[in-house]
Amino acid sequence: MSDGTKVKLNAGSTFTYPEVFSASSREVTLKGEGFFEVQKNPKRPFLVHTDKFIVKVLGTVFNVKAYATDKKVETTLLSGKILVELHDRPEKRL
16 A cells, blocks of 8 residues: 555455545555554554444554454454444444
């Protein structure tokens, strides 16, 4: 990606992102499964939007599995820190 972040998608996944990120954040949308290696930038958090939750990160390595047909969605942290906000319970942050 334009900021040096690397994303690997699994079969049946779709991923949308802007050609150039905004000055305040780096926001993308994932439907399916993606493995992320995010370049650290404390001034511009990286946000992965799915149908059920948002993953917020500054720089880390993680996987998101959020296929529309799955009853269960998940994210797996390999290194760094992430924050997960559920759409149906935004007050509950993980």
